Amino acid sequence: xxxxxxxxxxxxxxxxxxxxxxxxxxxxxxxxxxxxxxxxxxxxxxxxxxxxxxxxxxxxxxxxxxxxxxxxxxxxxxxxxxxxxxxxxxxxxxxxxxxxxxxxxxxxxxxxxxxxxxxxxxxxxxxxxxxxxxxxxxxxxxxxxxxxxxxxxxxxxxxxxxxxxxxxxxxxxxxxxxxxxxxxxxxxxxxxxxxxxxxxxxxxxxxxxxxxxxxxxxxxxxxxxxxxxxxxxxxxxxxxxxxxxxxxxxxxxxxxxxxxxxxxxxxxxxxxxxxxxxxxxxxxxxxxxxxxxxxxxxxxxxxxxxxxxxxxxxxxxxxxxxxxxxxxxxxxxxxxxxxxxxxxxxxxxxxxxxxxxxxxxxxxxxxxxxxxxxxxxxxxxxxxxxxxxxxxxxxxxxx
Amino acid sequence: xxxxxxxxxxxxxxxxxxxxxxxxxxxxxxxxxxxxxxxxxxxxxxxxxxxxxxxxxxxxxxxxxxxxxxxxxxxxxxxxxxxxxxxxxxxxxxxxxxxxxxxxxxxxxxxxxxxxxxxxxxxxxxxxxxxxxxxxxxxxxxxxxxxxxxxxxxxxxxxxxxxxxxxxxxxxxxxxxxxxxxxxxxxxxxxxxxxxxxxxxxxxxxxxxxxxxxxxxxxxxxxxxxxxxxxxxxxxxxxxxxxxxxxxxxxxxxxxxxxxxxxxxxxxxxxxxxxxxxxxxxxxxxxxxxxxxxxxxxxxxxxxxxxxxxxxxxxxxxxxxxxxxxxxxxxxxxxxxxxxxxxxxxxxxxxxxxxxxxxxxxxxxxxxxxxxxxxxxxxxxxxxxxxxxxxxxxxxxxx
DNA sequence: GTTAGTTTGTTTGGCGGAAGAACCAAACGA
DNA sequence: TCGTTTGGTTCTTCCGCCAAACAAACTAAC
Numbered sequence: 001x002x003x004x005x006x007x008x009x010x011x012x013x014x015x016x017x018x019x020x021x022x023x024x025x026x027x028x029x030x031x032x033x034x035x036x037x038x039x040x041x042x043x044x045x046x047x048x049x050x051x052x053x054x055x056x057x058x059x060x061x062x063x064x065x066x067x068x069x070x071x072x073x074x075x076x077x078x079x080x081x082x083x084x085x086x087x088x089x090x091x092x093x094x095x096x097x098x099x100x101x102x103x104x105x106x107x108x109x110x111x112x113x114x115x116x117x118x119x120x121x122x123x124x125x126x127x128x129x130x131x132x133x134x135x136x137x138x139x140x141x142x143x144x145x146x147x148x149x150x151x152x153x154x155x156x157x158x159x160x161x162x163x164x165x166x167x168x169x170x171x172x173x174x175x176x177x178x179x180x181x182x183x184x185x186x187x188x189x190x191x192x193x194x195x196x197x198x199x200x201x202x203x204x205x206x207x208x209x210x211x212x213x214x215x216x217x218x219x220x221x222x223x224x225x226x227x228x229x230x231x232x233x234x235x236x237x238x239x240x241x242x243x244x245x246x247x248x249x250x251x252x253x254x255x256x257x258x259x260x261x262x263x264x265x266x267x268x269x270x271x272x273x274x275x276x277x278x279x280x281x282x283x284x285x286x287x288x289x290x291x292x293x294x295x296x297x298x299x300x301x302x303x304x305x306x307x308x309x310x311x312x313x314x315x316x317x318x319x320x321x322x323x324x325x326x327x328x329x330x331x332x333x334x335x336x337x338x339x340x341x342x343x344x345x346x347x348x349x350x351x352x353x354x355x356x357x358x359x360x361x362x363x364x365x366x367x368x369x370x371x372x373x374x375x376x377x378x379x380x381x382x383x384x385x386x387x388x389x390x391x392x393x394x395x396x397x398x399x
Numbered sequence: 400x401x402x403x404x405x406x407x408x409x410x411x412x413x414x415x416x417x418x419x420x421x422x423x424x425x426x427x428x429x430x431x432x433x434x435x436x437x438x439x440x441x442x443x444x445x446x447x448x449x450x451x452x453x454x455x456x457x458x459x460x461x462x463x464x465x466x467x468x469x470x471x472x473x474x475x476x477x478x479x480x481x482x483x484x485x486x487x488x489x490x491x492x493x494x495x496x497x498x499x500x501x502x503x504x505x506x507x508x509x510x511x512x513x514x515x516x517x518x519x520x521x522x523x524x525x526x527x528x529x530x531x532x533x534x535x536x537x538x539x540x541x542x543x544x545x546x547x548x549x550x551x552x553x554x555x556x557x558x559x560x561x562x563x564x565x566x567x568x569x570x571x572x573x574x575x576x577x578x579x580x581x582x583x584x585x586x587x588x589x590x591x592x593x594x595x596x597x598x599x600x601x602x603x604x605x606x607x608x609x610x611x612x613x614x615x616x617x618x619x620x621x622x623x624x625x626x627x628x629x630x631x632x633x634x635x636x637x638x639x640x641x642x643x644x645x646x647x648x649x650x651x652x653x654x655x656x657x658x659x660x661x662x663x664x665x666x667x668x669x670x671x672x673x674x675x676x677x678x679x680x681x682x683x684x685x686x687x688x689x690x691x692x693x694x695x696x697x698x699x700x701x702x703x704x705x706x707x708x709x710x711x712x713x714x715x716x717x718x719x720x721x722x723x724x725x726x727x728x729x730x731x732x733x734x735x736x737x738x739x740x741x742x743x744x745x746x747x748x749x750x751x752x753x754x755x756x757x758x759x760x761x762x763x764x765x766x767x768x769x770x771x772x773x774x775x776x777x778x779x780x781x782x783x784x785x786x787x788x789x790x791x792x793x794x795x796x797x798x
Numbered sequence: 799g800t801t802a803g804t805t806t807g808t809t810t811g812g813c814g815g816a817a818g819a820a821c822c823a824a825a826c827g828a
Numbered sequence: 829t830c831g832t833t834t835g836g837t838t839c840t841t842c843c844g845c846c847a848a849a850c851a852a853a854c855t856a857a858c
Contacts (some may be wrong), residue, residue, distance in 0.1 A: 008417055008442045010845050011814045014408030018816085021407065035835055043407045044817050049836060072834025073824040214637050230634060237728025238613050239764040244725040249718070249756065251651055261756045319648070326643040327726045329636025357648065357660045365638040409816050410843040417845090434806055443846050448807060471805025472853035 015051075018043060022051050023391055026061055026078050027105070033075030052078065059084060080105055087386035088132045088147035091194060091378040092116055094166045094222055099128055101135045101144070102383035104390060106205035108376060110135040121173050129182040146188025147179055148385030150197045150378060152225055156240050159191040165258055166222075190385035195219040195243065197381030198371070199227025200234055202334055204384050207372040216243070216330045217371070219378075220337035224266040224320070228328060246270070250319045265323075269316035271338060278309045296342045307345060314346030318353025325354065325366060336371035343370055414450075417442060421450050422790055425460055425477050426504070432474030451477065458483060479504055484789055487531045487546035488781035490593060491515055493565045493621050498527055500534045500543070501782035503789060505604035507775060509534040520572050528581040545587025546578055547784030549596045549777060551624055555639050558590040564657055565621070589784035594618040594642065596780030597770070598626025599633055601733055603783050606771040615642070615729045616770070618777075619736035623665035623719070627727060645669070649718045664722075668715040670737060677708040695741045706744060713745030717752025724753065724765060735770035742769055 018041070025037055038048045055061040062081050067074045082103050089100040093116070100111040112131045116124060129147075136144065153164030159176040179189050192200075199217035217227045224246035228235040235242045246266035247259045254263025267273055271292045278295055282305060299306035321333050339346065350368055371377050406412065417440070424436055437447045454460040461480050466473045481502050488499040492515070499510040511530045515523060528546075535543065552563030558575040578588050591599075598616035616626045623645035627634040634641045645665035646658045653662025666672055670691045677694055681704060698705035720732050738745065749767055770776050 008420065008440045008845090010413060011410075011816090011843095012845095014410075014413055015815065017408040033835070041407045045836065046818080046838080047816055049838095050815080067825080070834075071826045071832070073826095073836080075835060230629065235629060235727075238730035239728055242726070242728040244728070248722050248725045250648070252649070323647050323722070323726070326647045327641070327722070328634075329638055329641040329643070331637035407816090410845090411816095414844065432806075444807070445809080445847085446845055448809095449844085452808095466854085468855090469805075470803075470855045472807075474806060 018047065019051050019054070020391060022048065023055060023060065026055075027080050027391070030079045031064065031066065031077035033077055035075065037078075082107070085145050085387075085390055086136075086141050086143075087188075087383040087390075088144045089379045089382035089386075090128055090132075090147065090149040091382050092149065092151040092170075093378075097124075097128060098379055099131050099135070100379045100383065101132060101139065101141060102380065102387070104387050106201070106380055106383070106387075108379065109139050109141070111379065116167070121169060121175075122178055125175065125178040126182055129179065133183075144186065144386075145390055146186050146190065146386040147183070148188075148190045148192065148197070148382040149175055149179070150192050150194040150382040150385070152194045152221075152223060154239075154241050155191050155193050157236070159189070161191065162240070188386050188389045190389065192381070192385050193225065193227070193240070194378055194381060195225030196227035196234055196236075197385055198336060198373075198377045199229050199381075200388065201373060201377055201380035201384040202371055203229050203232065203234075204387065205373065205380055206334070212331050214328075214330050215332040215334055216245075216324050216328055217334045217336065218245070218321070218324070220270060220317075220335060220339045222270060222272050224270050226324070228330070230328075230330075245320055245324055248320065248323050250316070250323070265316070265320040269313055269320055273316070274309060274313045274339065277312060278306070281305050281309060292338045293341065296338070299342060299345060310339075310342045310345045311349050313339065313342075314349025315353055317346060318350040318357075321350060321368065322354055322357040329366075331365070332367040332369060334369055334371050336373070336377045340370035340374075417446065418450050418453070419790060421447065422454060422459065425454075426479050426790070429478045430463065430465070430476035432476055434474065436477075481506070485535075485540050485543050486587075486782040486785035486789075487543045488778045488785075489527055489531075489546065489548040490777040490781050491548065491550040491569075492777075496523075496527060497778055498530050498534070499778045499782065500531060500538065500540060501779065501786070503786050505600070505779055505782070505786075507778065508538050508540070510778065515566070520568060520574075521577055524574065524577040525581055528578065532582075543585065543785075544789055545585050545589065545785040546582070547587075547589045547591065547596070547781040548574055548578070549591050549593040549781040549784070551593045551620075551622060553638075553640050554590050554592050556635070558588070560590065561639065587785050587788045589788065591780070591784050592624065592626070592639070593777055593780060594624030595626035595633055595635075596784055597735060597772075597776045598628050598780075599787065600772060600776055600779035600783040601770055602628050602631065602633075603786065604772065604779055605733070611730050613727075613729045614731040614733055615644075615723050615727055616733045616735065617644070617720070617723070619669060619716075619734060619738045621669060621671050623669050625723070627729070629727075629729075644719055644723055647719065647722055649715070649722070664715070664719040668712055668719055672715070673708060673712045673738065676711060677705070680704050680708060691737045692740065695737070695744075698741060698744060709738075709741045709744045710748050712738065712741075713748025714752055716745060717749040717756075720749060720767065721753055721756040729765070731766040731768060733768055733770050735772070735776045739769035739773075 021041055022037055025040060026032055034048050034052060038045045060081055062079050063076050064079060065074060066077050082105055085104045087102050089102055091098045095115065095117050097114045097116045098111060099114060101109045103109060112135060114128055114131060151161060151164055154162040156162055161170050164170045175191050176189050180186060195217060198219050202217050213232045214230045219225045226243040226245050228243045247261060247264045249261065249263045250265045250268060251263035255267040256262055257264040257267050275290060275292060278290060295306045295309065299310050324333055373380055420440055421436055424439060425431055433447050433451055437444045459480055461478050462475050463478060464473065465476050481504055484503045486501050488501055490497045494514065494516050496513045496515045497510060498513060500508040502508060511534060513527055513530060550560060550563055553561040555561055560569050563569045574590050575588050579585060594616060597618050601616050612631045613629045618624045625642040625644050627642045646660060646663045648660065648662045649664050649667060650662035654666040655661055656663040656666050674689060674691060677689060694705045694708065698709050723732055772779055
């Protein structure tokens with residue numbers, strides 16, 4: 001066992017555990033009175049009072065009297081203080097970067113976009129920071145606690161981008177350093193994998209995940225990436241490469257993939273794969289640029305080719321999700337990406353596959369759903385990298 | 400987030416965390432002096448002394464003076480007390496059950512076997528308990544702390560066997576109750592999945608796992624089961640069905656499997672699959688009962704058919720291990736079962752597949768190895784279910 | 799052998815923080 | 829208006845960790 005990573009307990013650690021637990025309860029369950037916190041946590045009322053008074057002093061939390069219709073003194077509800085701490089968010093996608101400023105409760109204050117494809121990276125970062133500063137000015141935000149950046153590559157715990165297929169130049173570039181150089185006052189700068197960060201965002205801000213402690217978040221786009229959450233914690237993997245379900249072989253000897261292998265899931269179920277299959281079905285017809293949204297739109301209006309294509313995507317999605325269920329056995333698989341706009345078409349196909357392959361009398365225990373964060377999941381993912389640092393986090397586990 | 404499962408911190412919890420941490424250090428690193436414990440844990444010397452004196456009083460630990468050649472007072476080394484707490488172990492396999500009595504340090508005191516196939520289950524349990532009691536008498540052990548039973552099915556946290564394909568009658572049978580009825584004085588009775596328990600045993604007693612905190616343990620036998628360990632904790636899964644890699648599809652539309660699906664990993668890489676392929680290669684020749692050990696034996700002596708068959712098994716093992724690496728990204732994949740006797744034949748094949756499919760410049764980070772517990776892994780797995788309860792276990796995690 | 803220096807382990811006092819009990823506060827209702 | 833109920837605070841006690849001083853046991857150097 002890796003004893004060196006253990007944390008010895010002492011009074012201060014205990015305090016920070018309990019503080020984090022209470023802060024987290026207020027965040028997720030607000031409005032919430034002190035007695036309710038005591039009831040849930042098992043902490044003594046007096047302890048809760050003491051910790052909450054600290055949070056009030058730090059201005060992280062505020063009180064509001066409300067009247068319930070019950071007998072007895074009315075509870076003083078506690079809320080998370082908004083408009084106080086903000087996080088900047090940058091998501092790098094193949095061609096477009098999205099930027100945002102986000103409050104600690106996950107509400108997005110403002111967004112902007114930027115092309116990533118051309119120009120040098122230092123210049124790009126400078127522009128991105130400029131845009132974020134502009135968003136701050138526009139919304140009368142004096143300063144940010146930090147900036148989180150997400151990208152569809154493997155990122156190590158030291159914020160270094162280890163691999164990023166669509167743009168190799170990112171791999172030897174110290175983003176963290178570059179951001180800090182442009183904005184030295186920032187307290188937190190954090191870089192993460194986009195799908196993993198989305199999973200974090202779903203954990204922190206997703207309505208569906210409110211009752212889930214273990215789920216797999218699948219981000220379908222040009223590629224398929226995913227983030228695994230187990231017992232409220234993100235699974236990083238020994239080489240920070242967990243959740244590479246997109247490169248699990250689903251068709252032996254199938255289509256070639258950039259990863260060097262054949263038949264990878266993402267060659268069949270990603271947006272690009274769907275569009276490729278759509279174009280193949282239309283072969284002979286016009287072969288212009290089609291977007292996934294357009295295909296889904298025409299499917300909704302009854303276009304048979306579109307419907308057939310999307311059903312096929314549902315089938316392939318099902319194959320990969322079956323693998324996820326077999327290996328991780330999560331309480332839920334949460335899908336995100338434009339493909340979820342075609343939910344009514346793909347969902348029945350996914351379930352059909354899972355009934356054959358993965359569910360064995362456990363249908364009720366495993367939910368397949370789409371992310372409640374919809375198109376914001378990537379941005380919130382980046383923001384969560386910063387927000388989770390603001391609410392510093394200890395926990396006790398027993399086994 | 401699932402707040403109800405959180406544990407609030409207080410002085411007593413702190414004590415039990417630190418006690419467990421120290422006990423665990425003594426267990427894994429013995430002999431170890433107090434100062435070393437203080438250094439590793441970060442606890443104050445006085446705290447370590449206080450906790451250790453408790454452990455000495457409980458007789459869980461003993462001291463021994465040794466002289467090192469260094470300057471200064473010689474350290475007093477601490478050791479785990481043996482011959483004091485014992486666990487009974489029962490592993491149910493398809494035809495044969497193995498029984499054992501095991502000391503808390505994982506040393507096996509005595510073993511026995513019993514046929515599982517015929518007779519009613521109550522009678523079987525009675526016999527098994529009788530055998531274990533006999534082992535105790537023979538080794539002058541007055542009583543056991545508990546009994547752990549493992550089986551190749553899905554077991555819920557309440558010790559109920561939810562599914563067990565080879566013998567459906569186990570599924571509605573309350574093993575726990577039956578054991579307690581036969582031996583009411585037992586403090587601990589625990590039932591677990593065999594592969595998951597093996598993973599636990601590897602974590603607790605495996606020499607290879609000494610430096611690993613995240614690995615996947617793959618138990619190859621009639622079927623293929625596995626246990627996932629992440630950050631020193633076993634991954635149970637939302638429905639206690641994690642690690643079902645054996646039923647991941649590796650050949651689309653391949654061989655039919657009892658699980659209702661086609662092309663499952665275990666239909667290609669399990670011992671039965673290997674033997675089936677061996678028999679097919681020999682078609683026309685004598686078709687008697689062959690054991691895997693015999694095939695491996697003949698391969699070692701140069702039999703070409705055997706070698707080819709085993710190489711093929713290595714290839715199929717590689718396919719499944721690639722999936723494991725893609726999904727979990729563990730620090731190691733640890734194989735166990737008779738097939739590991741052919742390590743020199745299968746290992747190069749496995750690595751060949753992984754180089755093509757799973758490693759992408761990360762060869763050095765992921766170890767593929769066989770279990771150091773060899774044929775005892777199943778028995779130690781069952782024993783570990785009890786032993787881990789003896790060393791009750793709290794830990795703090797930060798994130 | 800004597801003394802200085804070093805390392806291990808214990809003792810003592812202080813302090814942070816949780817628990818518990820008693821107490822205060824505010825609402826309702828009859 | 830006064831008991832009842834529920835929410836929150838105050839005060840005391842107790843637990844367990846820490847720091848520092850101290851004791852013990854050993855090496856090395858003179």
